[in-house]
Each structure stands twice: as structure tokens, then as C-alpha cells.
Amino acid sequence: MKNTLSHIIYDKTSQLPNTWNDLGQKNIFLSKEYLEVLEKSAPTNMTCHFIGLFQDNILVGIAVSQFLDLNKLESFGDRDQCIKAHVRKFILKSFSSHVLLIGNNMLTGQNSFILSDSITASQGIQAFKKAADELKIKFKSIGKKVHITTFKDFFKKDLENFNTIAFKNNYKYCIQPNMVFEIQKNWKSEQDYINALSKKYRDQYKRARKKAEGIEKRKLHLDEIIRYEDVIYDLYFHVAKNAPFNTFFLTKNHFRVFKETLHDKFLFYGYFLDDKLIGFNTLIKNGSVMDTYFLGYDDSIQREKMLYLNMLYDMIAYSINKGFKEIIFSRTALEIKSSVGAKPIEMFGFMEHSNSQINKHVPKIFPKLEPEIVWQERNPFK
Incomplete structure (x- = not known):
């Protein structure tokens, strides 16, 4: 033709x-x-x-x-x-x-x-x-x-x-490969995922969850994203600046605009310790696929509380509970994403x-x- x-x-x-x-x-x-x-x-x-x-x-x-x-x-x-x-x-x-x-x-x-x-x-x-x-x-x-x-x-x-x-x-x-987490059809809850883990990685899950005791996770709405905008940007920028390679940095209003425009298809979760925002992650609903987006954290607390690993577990739990088929974990931090079950796709x-x-x-x-x-x-x- x-x-x-x-x-x-x-x-x-x-x-x-x-x-x-x-x-x-x-x-x-x-x-x-x-x-x-x-x-x-x-x-x-x-x-x-x-x-x-x-x-x-x-x-x-x-x-x-x-x-x-x-x-x-x-x-x-x-x-x-x-x-x-x-x-x-x-x-x-x-x-x-x-x-x-x-x-x-x-x-x-x-x-x-x-x-x-x-x-x-x-x-x-x-x-x-x-x-x-x-x-x-x-x-x-x-x-x-x-x-x-x-x-x-x-x-x-x-x-x-x-x-x-x-x-x-x-x-x-x-x-670098795209790290993709496939959700098994028989998983209906986070517990089904935990049950599928081998003992070593079930122990890793328990250890991470125990370390995170005292941290409160909250879904933030638009007014809160606006209220915490400066802190959010500082947490994001700290992580981005310490990446091995960057070709851009987000603008300060990026997450606010995302929420204003995509509403419930854009999810923003804040992590608080003693009422202080110490980390956040973001998710985007794309049909039956959940895309992970940018995150940020206070590095000193991240290590002590295994915050990044807990964020990965939270993303998996939410996606299973809501019936998504797969999670796009994207590039970076390949080994830790692999340890929760994501597979590399060239x-x-x-x-x-x-x-x-x-x-x-x-x-x-x-x-x-x-x-x-x-x-x-x-x-x-x-």
C-alpha cells in the first residue's frame, strides 16, 4: 500500500x-x-x-x-x-x-x-x-x-x-533495562504476594516493615501537595542530584500540575515521621498498568528505616489490591527492584x-x- x-x-x-x-x-x-x-x-x-x-x-x-x-x-x-x-x-x-x-x-x-x-x-x-x-x-x-x-x-x-x-x-x-513487575492472576491481596516469597525474601519483607514502624503513610490531596511544595521539591532534588546521570530536573510546580490535571489517575503518597514529611512517592494509573513516577526522601532516615524498600512494597500492595496487571518500576536501583520481584526487560x-x-x-x-x-x-x- x-x-x-x-x-x-x-x-x-x-x-x-x-x-x-x-x-x-x-x-x-x-x-x-x-x-x-x-x-x-x-x-x-x-x-x-x-x-x-x-x-x-x-x-x-x-x-x-x-x-x-x-x-x-x-x-x-x-x-x-x-x-x-x-x-x-x-x-x-x-x-x-x-x-x-x-x-x-x-x-x-x-x-x-x-x-x-x-x-x-x-x-x-x-x-x-x-x-x-x-x-x-x-x-x-x-x-x-x-x-x-x-x-x-x-x-x-x-x-x-x-x-x-x-x-x-x-x-x-x-x-539500562526497564524493571517490570508482573502481578500473578491468583494474587488478590498483599498477603498472597508475601506467601509467594521464599523464606529469605519473606524475612527481608518483615525486617523492612519492622524498621518502618513509626512512619505514617498518607495519600496527599492537591491542597496538601501545594502546602508541602517546597519540602517535596527538596526531597526530590536530593535524590535526583545524587543519581549517576541526569538530563533534566523537574520544576517545583510539577507535582501540583500533575494532580490538578490528571486528578485520581495521579497518586501522591507522603511519608511522615513525627508529623514531618520525610519522603514521598508517586504513581500513575495507565489502564491496567501502574507506572511508578518520581520519588524523594531524606537520605539519613531512608537508610535507617529502609524507606525506599518499604515504598516498593507499598506500591506492590496497592497495585495488587486494585487489580492492576503489572507495575513499571523503570530504570535505576535495579538490584533492589529485582529483590522485590521485578524483572529486567531490554x-x-x-x-x-x-x-x-x-x-x-x-x-x-x-x-x-x-x-x-x-x-x-x-x-x-x-
């Missing part, structure tokens, strides 16, 4: 066609409501666009793009102070500071696009590639030359869709540098830039 697809790039959600959510409802992260959250509270170094694909004036595909200006970052993450980390920062600032993504750098998983059944994935991806090329021209016109263009977070089964001439100069990369992406000489060397350079993660996969179940 001849590919007669056209595209329109939108700067604002108010411009989106009325039929956008016919496709957007399949994934909350491409719904008009979520895109409004990005529009109102994206990181300051991020510019978002929304792409519609049309066939005979009918919307057949939607996507999100993000332009990242890494020059605006004060820190790429302060945890690693090794030479490799300094080299990575130098290379990113010097040669790769302007990154254009088809996809969402704030999430893990295929949240890049949705297509209708009337076109193939290969057709859609090639059309989005043309939109990305147009976006590069758009940014160049305002003095921002795109250095790297990337399509991110695809499953192994999706890779054949990129086997086209449009991606012949792209480097296929595979970075995710792939494609990237191309605008400088053809540099692009030739990307297969050698890129693996050296990735923070090295050494971890051991666990199986906590009987």
Missing part, C-alpha cells in the same frame, strides 16, 4: 485535533491531559512538541517529541566523580548538548507514539522520522542546532520496524549525530558514556 501519510507538528495542546484522544486514550502518556502537564510544567531545559499523522485527513498516529538543551543543566548528577563522569560531561556539553527525542525522556517504555490499525508500525515510524527532520529545521531557525536525534525505548520485537533506509545511519543502542533506541564524522564513531563513543551499572538479578519467589 502506498504510504500517503502527512504530518502536522503542534506547539500547544490547544491546537490538537478533537480526535487526538481517540488514540491517546490507549496510553495516558500520549493523552491530551498528560501532554498538558508537560506543556505547563516540563523541565526548564525541555521543549515539547506533539505530532499528528494523517491519512486522507484522518488522524492515524500521534507522538510526542522533546528537545533537550543540556547546556542549561547545572549538574548531570553528582554521585559519580570519576574521570569517566567528567569526560562524559565534557563530550555532552561540547558535541551533544542539543538532543531531539521522539519519545519521552521522563519515562521508561514505549511512550513515543500510538498508531491506528490502518497503518503499519514501519510506515508510522518513517513518517515520524520526517517530522523529526522538520523539527530539526525548526530549531535551527531559532539558533539551536540539533546534535543528536533519537527514537527511544522500544522492545526487541519492535526493532524490525526500524529496518529501513531512513535509519541506515542510526546507531542502535541498548541501555529496551532499545536509535540515534544519529548530525555531524557525519562524529556519527561514524558513535558506536565506539556511546558505550563509554553510559554509566556502568553492576548488579545481580534476584529471584525472591519460591
Whole structure:
């Protein structure tokens, strides 16, 4: 079938066609409501666009793009102070500071696009590639030359869709896996999960719960999220700044805007000790899937009370009780997520540098830039 697809790039959600959510409802992260959250509270170094694909004036595909200006970052993450980390920062600032993504750098998983059944994935991806090329021209016109263009977070089964001439100069990369927790059909309560654990990991569960005695967990509503906004941001920023690598930092109003816009689909839990907020985590309901989002904590209390591990157990308990099928735990902290039962799923992406000489060397350079993660996969179940 001849590919007669056209595209329109939108700067604002108010411009989106009325039929956008016919496709957007399949994934909350491409719904008009979520895109409004990005529009109102994206990181300051991020510019978002929304792409519609049309066939005979009918919307057949939607996507999100993000332009990242890494020059605006004060820190790429302060945890690693090794030479490799300094080299990575130098290379990113010097040669790769302007990154254009088809996809969402704030999430893990295929949240890049949705297509209708009337076109193939290969057709859609090639059309989005043309939109990305147009976006590069758009940014160049305002003095921002795109250095790297990337399509991110695809499953192994999706890779054949990129086997086209449009991606012949792209480097296929595979970075840290997405940690996914599958909820067994026969689990109806947290106790069913505990019963499925082997003795070693049941003991880990009991030890963590005992350590957390005295901590009160509360679901926070919008007025409380606003009231605690400064503390929330400090807790988030502490965790984010100590990550091995960052390409953005959230704005202070991000969680408030999320709650205002997505209401009950966005859950915010605060953890209190002696009436003081010492940690929080966030969840997003995405159909039958629960996505974990950003969290924060006071590090000194986190260690003593095993707060992070308790948060993972709380997320699992809630998701089982509410009948979700799986939990997306995303990247980072791979081993501890593995210890509660999450499994690593390989995710792939494609990237191309605008400088053809540099692009030739990307297969050698890129693996050296990735923070090295050494971890051991666990199986906590009987």
C-alpha cells in the first residue's frame, strides 16, 4: 500500500485535533491531559512538541517529541566523580548538548507514539522520522542546532520496524533495562504476594516493615501537595542530584500540575515521621498498568528505616489490591527492584549525530558514556 501519510507538528495542546484522544486514550502518556502537564510544567531545559499523522485527513498516529538543551543543566548528577563522569560531561556539553527525542525522556517504555490499525508500525515510524527532520529545521531557525536525534525505548520485537533506509545511519543502542513487575492472576491481596516469597525474601519483607514502624503513610490531596511544595521539591532534588546521570530536573510546580490535571489517575503518597514529611512517592494509573513516577526522601532516615524498600512494597500492595496487571518500576536501583520481584526487560533506541564524522564513531563513543551499572538479578519467589 502506498504510504500517503502527512504530518502536522503542534506547539500547544490547544491546537490538537478533537480526535487526538481517540488514540491517546490507549496510553495516558500520549493523552491530551498528560501532554498538558508537560506543556505547563516540563523541565526548564525541555521543549515539547506533539505530532499528528494523517491519512486522507484522518488522524492515524500521534507522538510526542522533546528537545533537550543540556547546556542549561547545572549538574548531570553528582554521585559519580570519576574521570569517566567528567569526560562524559565534557563530550555532552561540547558535541551533544542539543538532543531531539521522539519519545519521552521522563519515562521508561514505549511512550513515543500510538498508531491506528490502518497503518503499519514501519510506515508510522518513517513518517515520524520526517517530522523529526522538520523539527530539526525548526530549531535551527531559532539558533539551536540539533546534535543528536533519537527514537527511544522500544522492545526487541519492535526493532524490525526500524529496518529501513531512513535509519541506515542510526546507531542502535541498548541501555539500562526497564524493571517490570508482573502481578500473578491468583494474587488478590498483599498477603498472597508475601506467601509467594521464599523464606529469605519473606524475612527481608518483615525486617523492612519492622524498621518502618513509626512512619505514617498518607495519600496527599492537591491542597496538601501545594502546602508541602517546597519540602517535596527538596526531597526530590536530593535524590535526583545524587543519581549517576541526569538530563533534566523537574520544576517545583510539577507535582501540583500533575494532580490538578490528571486528578485520581495521579497518586501522591507522603511519608511522615513525627508529623514531618520525610519522603514521598508517586504513581500513575495507565489502564491496567501502574507506572511508578518520581520519588524523594531524606537520605539519613531512608537508610535507617529502609524507606525506599518499604515504598516498593507499598506500591506492590496497592497495585495488587486494585487489580492492576503489572507495575513499571523503570530504570535505576535495579538490584533492589529485582529483590522485590521485578524483572529486567531490554529496551532499545536509535540515534544519529548530525555531524557525519562524529556519527561514524558513535558506536565506539556511546558505550563509554553510559554509566556502568553492576548488579545481580534476584529471584525472591519460591
